[in-house]
Amino acid sequence: MSQSFLQTNTWAEFQRTLGHQVFNYDENNIKALIVRRDIPLRKNYLYISHGPEIDFNALTGGSDNAVRNFVRAMRQLAKKEKAVFVQAEPLFDSVAQVLVRQGFRPTQKKLQPAKTVVNDLTKDETEILAGFSHGTRYSLRVAQKNNLTVRESDELEVFLQLLDKTSQRQKFGTHPREYYEKFFEFFSDHAEMPVKLFVAELDGAPLAAALVLVWQGTGYYLHGASDYSRKDLRAPSLLHWEIMRQLKAEDVNNYDWWGIDSKLWPGVTEFKLGWGGQVVERPGAFVFPVRWFWYELYKLLKR
Known part of the structure; x- marks a missing residue:
């Protein structure tokens, strides 16, 4: 295997x-x-x-x-x-x-990426929450207070529109649109390696989204996007917490954040480390x- x-x-x-x-x-x-x-x-x-x-x-x-x-x-x-x-x-x-x-x-x-962070989802929710940093717990409370919701979706266009905003803001390269379309089409109904699209919203307006590939008991957070103009709502925090809860309910054992690098992506790395996972270095x-x-x-x- x-x-x-x-x-x-x-x-x-x-x-x-x-x-x-x-x-x-x-x-x-x-x-x-x-x-x-x-x-x-x-x-x-x-x-x-x-x-x-x-x-x-x-x-x-x-x-x-x-x-x-x-x-x-x-x-x-x-x-x-x-x-x-x-x-x-x-x-x-x-x-x-x-x-x-x-x-x-x-x-x-x-x-x-040579380093990643992996959260153990076999722990109970209380133990997982206890491992979060103070800042992560605060952001999660803010998102919950603002009545954001998270749902699983099959609307890839929602993700792509958010991705356009993310790439313009952070000035990093992304795959061509065709890559994501082929990726989602190929894996969305795959029996052994399905991809799931999660979207965080406020009153139906998308604020953050993530594509998570599930294989052999691990969910891999491969691609993400968010609307920075509403960063005050802390949508990514609720998004990932609900992803973890959903994967856990489906007996997925781990959540792999798929890459950290404090030099190349300092803000993203700080965000991912705040969830208390184990750092894995290759x-x-x-x-x-x-x-x-x-x-x-x-x-x-x-x-």
Whole structure:
């Protein structure tokens, strides 16, 4: 079983709907879903998100031999696809260490956040509330006092309109509208990995929304948006509390906030930490250059 939804066949199918080529590696207890991603200069690279996955207990002949074979296969695939480099973002330090021994090198250009916060929803509500910071509890009381409501919705346009306001305010990049439309269409009725859209409102007017993907007992808060002009109502606070309560009622065990970074997103990070979850840190990103000239040029362009 995969250790991350980003390494599942379902995610591979979704990536194909976006037009990406997807490859699979499954040899000697090492598995990886590899996505070909385009970069400037009409080039591409091979991306392994939350992988590869290595079952060290089942490896035969030593981990170095198995990983060496994996790296050799990635190099061959990269040459076949004319990829500039291979990038892996493993979940565990043990995997990162064996990759480095076989030629991968750390990079700061990661796609997935290296840190996240996870709330344990198996606790009772009183215990969960007790873990919130003073500021989080205060914001929740304000939202409740203002009679905000939260509902599950199938109206993606509500989310997209709020997202436009959020991206303009915070000046951060978002996916194209088509990405969210395909994401919602693909996962909204999926049996094993459904996405849920939650909306916080005041008298029917949307103030905040979140897209939460549910897989293997965890709800992942992947995308969010809010109307900053009504920040005084603290809609995001009630939104996430009601999401937690709804997921808990459906026997979902964890709520993953999907990324914190105090340097890149200080305000968002402070908000997420205020809910008292456990901070989980991952090793980061590692690259294996294949076409050195183009790799060095790509690094210059990304500075």
